[in-house]
Amino acid sequence: MVGASYPGGMNTPDDDWLRLDQQICFSLHAASRAFNGVYRGILKDLGLTYPQYLVMLVLWEHDELPVKKLGEHLRLDSGTLSPLLKRLEAAGLVRRERSARDERSVEVRLTEEGVALRGRALQVPRRIASSTGFGPEEIRALRARLDDLTTALDAAALADPPGGSPADERP
Amino acid sequence: MVGASYPGGMNTPDDDWLRLDQQICFSLHAASRAFNGVYRGILKDLGLTYPQYLVMLVLWEHDELPVKKLGEHLRLDSGTLSPLLKRLEAAGLVRRERSARDERSVEVRLTEEGVALRGRALQVPRRIASSTGFGPEEIRALRARLDDLTTALDAAALADPPGGSPADERP
DNA sequence: CACAATTGAGTTGTGTGCAATTGAATGGTG
């Protein structure tokens, strides 16, 4: 009734694209959530959620930086980070203090506990990698593809924005 | 202070995996959200969110099926679908009615409006595909990789479950 | 120096996503 699928062997281009589109968005969505699920199981021991783990990864490398920079690394805004960091602070893993230089900025810094947690986290990547069944080279290739995709999608989002066109910048 | 990055040419395996892991989980996470953002911009015209669009895609192909089946197609449970379907019903796109055969089951069916929306949605895939900058073949290859990944991750999640081991099934 | 524009966190509201629970309906077993 709805599909009214093509009567003959003719391809209706739109239907064709629709099918393809369904596959790619399904696949990405499903892969993302499957990954999330595996991380959830493994990170439960550390008392971290998946996004919290991403934050800790950045902090283990930089160990002190403002919320703004953290957001740039993770592509997250304060609306997501503020409550997340509050939870990490409540868990005793990080401390937040306003910068002396710029009172608007809040510096996030690992506590002793936060630093110590890194030791227990070292085994996580190995377990994740083995869960994927992919070798290092496959992972690298897939990562590169995904980064290409993200770059292209970001560029497209800027060109065809949710809020308005670039021409709107000067009202 | 924390990183204590390897002094010489020596690779600390754990650190190496940690770095790699960060890249793959960052990449997948970022790609998923970038995709979501592009869909959001394009779907705004249709008054749909990205997950709602996924549900509509399934319904446009099957046009009547129980919540359970919908969840199997989308890998979502009733906790996610129930409120989502309520919103689609409030928007006048679907109707929900309990099955006559099995009173536990709820049949989801497109309304006239829901059927009509498909016409306006036909242009969406083309816009998405062009946003990715990928050709059909690249998309197909990426999709296949992601599906492999999902399959492997699901299998691993079952073997190393969040709730308990398979041996726990018979207490 | 005064004042407008910008920047950075935080808050609010909406919409997922998922674990855990509830409650009704169904099916199998004795």
Added chain:
DNA sequence: CACCATTCAATTGCACACAACTCAATTGTG
């Protein structure tokens, strides 16, 4: 037939994401 385990949808509670907004601090300009 009675009873118990299973199934399905819905609900509850928690944690992201993100848009839109608020508020304070800073910067740029006259």
